Amino acid sequence: MNPTVAVVGPGAIGTTVAAALHEAGRTPLLCGRTGREHLELRAADGVVVVPGPVRTDPARTEEAVDLVFLAVKSTQVAAAAPWLAALCRPGTTVCVLQNGVEQEATVAPHVPGCPVLPAVVWFPAVAQPDGAVWLRGAARLTLPDLPAAQVVLAALDGTRCSVELAVDFPSVAWRKLLQNAVAGLMVLSGRRSGMFGREDVAQLSLAYLRECLAVARAEGAVLGDEVPREILESFQANPADLGTSILADREAGRPLEWNTRNAVIGRRGRAHGIPTPISDVVVPLLASASDGPG
Numbered sequence: 033m034n035p036t037v038a039v040v041g042p043g044a045i046g047t048t049v050a051a052a053l054h055e056a057g058r059t060p061l062l063c064g065r066t067g068r069e070h071l072e073l074r075a076a077d078g079v080v081v082v083p084g085p086v087r088t089d090p091a092r093t094e095e096a097v098d099l100v101f102l103a104v105k106s107t108q109v110a111a112a113a114p115w116l117a118a119l120c121r122p123g124t125t126v127c128v129l130q131n132g133v134e135q136e137a138t139v140a141p142h143v144p145g146c147p148v149l150p151a152v153v154w155f156p157a158v159a160q161p162d163g164a165v166w167l168r169g170a171a172r173l174t175l176p177d178l179p180a181a182q183v184v185l186a187a188l189d190g191t192r193c194s195v196e197l198a199v200d201f202p203s204v205a206w207r208k209l210l211q212n213a214v215a216g217l218m219v220l221s222g223r224r225s226g227m228f229g230r231e232d233v234a235q236l237s238l239a240y241l242r243e244c245l246a247v248a249r250a251e252g253a254v255l256g257d258e259v260p261r262e263i264l265e266s267f268q269a270n271p272a273d274l275g276t277s278i279l280a281d282r283e284a285g286r287p288l289e290w291n292t293r294n295a296v297i298g299r300r301g302r303a304h305g306i307p308t309p310i311s312d313v314v315v316p317l318l319a320s321a322s323d324g325p326g
């Protein structure tokens with residue numbers, strides 16, 4: 033039998049996963065902050081409309097589900113906790129579709145008795161001014177190879193969102209975190225992937241990525257010396273106008289995920305006695321862009 037599924041946070045990533053489920057006849061409950069009659073995904077092969085409504089009141093939701101995809105920003109977890117309380121019973125799997133390496137630590141306290149499964153989300157998805165979401169790549173997740181991942185595999189089996197299991201998930205998550213950390217430079221310049229074609233930005237990015245790599249390795253990630261250049265080259269290969277979700281937040285004047293995507297490098301670096309001079313410049317500027325004052 034198909035697991036029952038809810039998507040909490042039907043934004044860029046949540047809409048993509050909800051659309052994948054709906055196309056397979058497994059339409060999830062939609063739980064958000066802004067009410068909508070439906071969601072719309074625009075992909076290269078067509079448009080998917082997911083019937084709603086998007087519910088906005090957890091107090092009026094009583095049905096527990098087998099699987100919750102939590103796709104709010106890391107800055108929004110506490111505010112979304114009432115949804116988790118409404119949708120989870122002991123054993124409900126909470127699959128966290130967020131960047132970072134701290135999803136279990138931040139979400140588990142809100143869902144005692146429930147497995148919390150972090151996911152690496154590889155695809156770019158961009159909310160459009162009319163509320164639709166533009167999927168700009170193949171939908172793909174990586175999960176830790178744990179028993180709790182089976183319900184996610186079952187839910188997304190045969191859908192447009194592919195799922196891989198990683199035995200060494202922390203290394204995969206740290207690699208993605210390096211990508212996200214350097215993407216933060218787009219916020220500071222107000223530019224998109226095209227900026228990585230500049231030689232000066234490329235050199236800065238490599239230096240920042242090497243600093244992040246040292247911290248990742250101290251945390252146990254198995255990542256080779258080639259990783260910084262590979263990540264830089266992946267940004268250089270992007271369409272020049274491809275941004276990143278933290279830049280979308282900056283452009284919309286929303287709070288930024290600077291703590292989970294960038295400050296984590298300095299925090300973990302200090303714990304290991306590793307200097308992080310570039311992070312120490314980048315983070316206060318991102319924090320200020322996010323939280324003010326001024």
Ligand SMILES: NC(=O)C1=CN([C@@H]2O[C@H](COP(=O)(O)OP(=O)(O)OC[C@H]3O[C@@H](n4cnc5c(N)ncnc54)[C@H](OP(=O)(O)O)[C@@H]3O)[C@@H](O)[C@H]2O)C=CC1
Pocket residue numbers: 040041042043044045046063064065066103104105106108111112113115129130131153154155156157158159276277289
């Ligand atoms: N977008 C991308 O390309 C990628 C994003 N990621 C990561 O995925 C995560 C989600 O990002 P993204 O989808 O871009 O974010 P969005 O801002 O597009 O989506 C977040 C959604 O959560 C909703 N929300 C906010 N507060 C609550 C609440 N209290 N209860 C319920 N819903 C709430 C928002 O509602 P409202 O409409 O009211 O704002 C919005 O629909 C982030 O960690 C991001 O870093 C990872 C890879 C790629």
Ligand SMILES: CC(C)(CO)C(=O)C(=O)O
Pocket residue numbers: 131153154155156157211212215275276277278
């Ligand atoms: C799509 C990608 C990988 C770009 O950095 C991302 O994670 C994001 O936008 O947050």
